[in-house]
Amino acid sequence: MTQQAHGVTQAQKDALWMPYTANRQFKSSPRIVSGAEGNYLIDDTGRKVFDGLSGLWTCGAGHNRPEIAEAVARQLTTLDYAPAFQYGHTLAFELAERLAAMAPADINQVFFTNSGSEAADTATKIARAYWRQQGQPTKTRIIGRAKGYHGASWGGISFGGIGANRKMWGPAMESDHLSHTLLADQPFCKGMPDTGAHLAEELIEMVALHDASNIAAVIVEPLAGSAGVIIPPVGYLRRLRELCDEHDILLIFDEVITGFGRTGHLFGANAFDVVPDMINVAKQLTNGAVPMGAVMTRQFIYDTVTGAGGPEYNIELPHGYTYSGHPVACAAAMAALDVLEQESLVSRVSELSPYFEKAVHSLAGLPFVKGIRNFGFAAGFTIESYPGEPARRPFELAMSLWDKGYYVRYGGDTLQLGIPFTTEKFEIDNLINAMHDTLSNA
């Protein structure tokens, strides 16, 4: 064996092509996570690092929850796998019923996936299937939003709106994009910006351009996470909802980050009081312990697609995954939802978010901080760029914070926080002090 560097041999480093990672930089200076405990990651030197992004917006209830571990272990020796197609197992139905009860209004049909990317593909395929079965097969185009993130599949990179994720690949699905809602005149904004609802009117231009007869759905994150935490302006999502209704376009909320508590409400739909036609979830659904996602739809969508399904033995929606509703993922999700409910974590986020808000905005005025936004337990910071190198300073700041024992997300010209729902006030203080120190000395 060659010499161990940071707990990983050279040959091991050579073998792994890491996702969404600067492979060359990482392999010259690895950041290896060997364990986790509650709100902390533990690196390969045994150092505790505060998890300022809850994993990847996944582990709101903290890491290594014994309740989830026990449920998963039990499931692995009860039913490790059941065929997902044409046969079912009880836990998938139980979880679907539970999710349907949690979701707003008549969003009560649940289709399981393994990730947020698959949820984005699934929701947009369902949208097209819905219109086809309504006799409108030309309604295929998906309208996303600039700076939107919906995963890494062909669908996600088409209607997603983060340039760096799109430009490598060439053409994929037919899509178009509304403008993002990061407003230049409100760089430092607590909660929802009070102007900007007018940006929803751009959907009228999209309709003029493509015609509603060619548009299947609009997909947006209620609160955009990956592009740097962009909060919807007051009235914006409501206006999108109205325009979708007016033009017979389905509205999909991608709640892969906002689902299950991040906003201080169960869903972004609750936080912003707008009911979409579909809600995509993943990440927090199992507290990150086992991959799982889902698309939840309103009843009329299921009724239309299955109603036009032909003879009863026919498969109405020829779509699904080997691991859709995997028993172990279902067990993890049931246990994760138990923890969320038993510890009232959603209301905990709501109660502590004013404290978090005050803390993150205390960084205004420090060098390189060009903007700060927050909602619930999410915050984004726009960082002044080196000329022509927008992504460099956030990377440098995040590395410096990692060295100090704090993990934060860096992406584009932003830093992002998505602290665990179980974070204590002193941990918020420590994190913000470390950021203060890092920015002051940058």
Ligand SMILES: Cc1ncc(COP(=O)(O)O)c(C=O)c1O
């Ligand atoms: C809003 C949103 N949608 C979709 C995805 C993709 O999820 P996954 O990485 O599980 O495919 C993400 C991931 O960050 C996300 O934030």
